[in-house]
Amino acid sequence: MARSYLFIPGNVPRMLQNMDVYEADVIIIDWEDAIAPGEKDEARILSETFLKKHAPDVEIYIRINAEPSLYEADLAHIPLNHVKGVVYPKSDTASLSKLLKVLPDSLDIIALIETPGAFFDIKTIAAMERISALFLGAEDLCSELGATRDPSGDAILFARSTLIMAAKAYGKDAVDTPWADLDANNLQKDAARAKNLGFDAKSAIHPNQVPLINRLFSPGAEQIKDAKRIIAMHERKGTMRFSLDGKMVDKPIIQRAYKLLEKARRYGLDGGDSVD
Amino acid sequence: MKTVSVGTLESSDCLVTIKPHESLEIEIDTVVHDAFYEHISDLVRKTLKEHGITKAYVIVQDKGALDYAIKARLTTAIKRMRDDNG
Numbered sequence: 001m002a003r004s005y006l007f008i009p010g011n012v013p014r015m016l017q018n019m020d021v022y023e024a025d026v027i028i029i030d031w032e033d034a035i036a037p038g039e040k041d042e043a044r045i046l047s048e049t050f051l052k053k054h055a056p057d058v059e060i061y062i063r064i065n066a067e068p069s070l071y072e073a074d075l076a077h078i079p080l081n082h083v084k085g086v087v088y089p090k091s092d093t094a095s096l097s098k099l100l101k102v103l104p105d106s107l108d109i110i111a112l113i114e115t116p117g118a119f120f121d122i123k124t125i126a127a128m129e130r131i132s133a134l135f136l137g138a139e140d141l142c143s144e145l146g147a148t149r150d151p152s153g154d155a156i157l158f159a160r161s162t163l164i165m166a167a168k169a170y171g172k173d174a175v176d177t178p179w180a181d182l183d184a185n186n187l188q189k190d191a192a193r194a195k196n197l198g199f200d201a202k203s204a205i206h207p208n209q210v211p212l213i214n215r216l217f218s219p220g221a222e223q224i225k226d227a228k229r230i231i232a233m234h235e236r237k238g239t240m241r242f243s244l245d246g247k248m249v250d251k252p253i254i255q256r257a258y259k260l261l262e263k264a265r266r267y268g269l270d271g272g273d274s275v276d
Numbered sequence: 277m278k279t280v281s282v283g284t285l286e287s288s289d290c291l292v293t294i295k296p297h298e299s300l301e302i303e304i305d306t307v308v309h310d311a312f313y314e315h316i317s318d319l320v321r322k323t324l325k326e327h328g329i330t331k332a333y334v335i336v337q338d339k340g341a342l343d344y345a346i347k348a349r350l351t352t353a354i355k356r357m358r359d360d361n362g
Contacts, residue, residue, distance in 0.1 A: 012286075012289075013288045013289045013341060013342070013345040014286070014287060014288040014289070017288060017342065041352055041355065041356070042282055042283070042348075042349075042352050045348045045351055045352045045355075046344075046345065046348040046349070046352075048348075049344045049345075049347055049348035049351070050344050050345070050348070052344075053343070053344040054344065
């Protein structure tokens with residue numbers, strides 16, 4: 001249901017303190033790649049102390065480390081009252097099964113899909129109960145594939161489509177990879193491609209990327225209007241199949257209308273109950 | 277016995293250094309000296325007490341860090357000093 005996920009390093013007080021003004025729907029505090037091996041303890045203790053003291057009003061996940069010896073230490077420092085779940089790097093069935101044995105019950109998992117092997121496991125991963133979303137990590141994936149990303153998205157089209165299929169088949173959110181440079185035109189192209197393919201949200205590595213992502217992944221005024229008309233007609237007729245403006249409307253379209261309107265309402269975009 | 281430093285000199289952060297000493301001495305260099313010197317000093321003493329530290333030389337170079345950041349940096353430094361000393 002979120003539109004934007006913003007990574008912030010767990011070891012920078014200035015960014016932790018500002019997390020709820022960046023306007024991202026979800027903040028991911030990074031204890032993995034953004035933190036040098038010798039600074040993991042600093043990041044864990046700083047983030048934990050901050051969250052316990054200041055309890056920011058935003059949905060928070062923590063990107064933990066992939067190796068069990070590191071993530072066990074990570075888990076010991078997660079303040080459970082303030083964190084919704086973990087983002088788990090290099091996800092595959094075996095490593096997730098191991099993580100699930102030690103993960104506190106209140107935390108869900110966003111599976112970071114960033115290795116070629118994970119795409120052969122992706123159905124099993126998406127089916128796991130505590131997985132709330134599949135998240136494409138294209139930079140690591142392209143490194144392993146020897147592929148080169150550009151704003152056309154050609155290099156990751158198969159990965160994107162496969163991830164979306166798996167996520168949607170099991171009712172999970174599909175979150176797109178960040179765009180790594182700060183050129184707004186390239187971000188626009190990359191994010192629009194992801195949105196059109198079916199991603200629910202996109203991640204960001206800089207706060208400046210968030211407004212564009214939020215705008216692009218929000219339902220548009222025309223979409224909201226159409227969704228309201230479909231729902232109004234469905235509720236009036238009490239059937240799952242009818243004609244509207246000469247087009248057939250059936251169950252998937254009605255379900256999509258409800259989902260779109262729910263997202264619009266969550267972000268204050270629905271403009272009230274009028275269907276005109 | 278090793279000297280340990282944790283944190284940075286970036287805005288909103290602090291660099292905390294702790295080293296073994298025969299008594300408790302605290303040195304604070306802060307950009308908000310007039311308004312917050314006593315407050316930071318109390319926070320450092322309280323955090324040291326929570327960790328059972330009665331003897332150490334502690335230097336806090338503060339660049340406008342909030343309480344949680346000073347406490348977290350000092351806590352990490354204490355843990356590292358203890359880990360280094362076995």
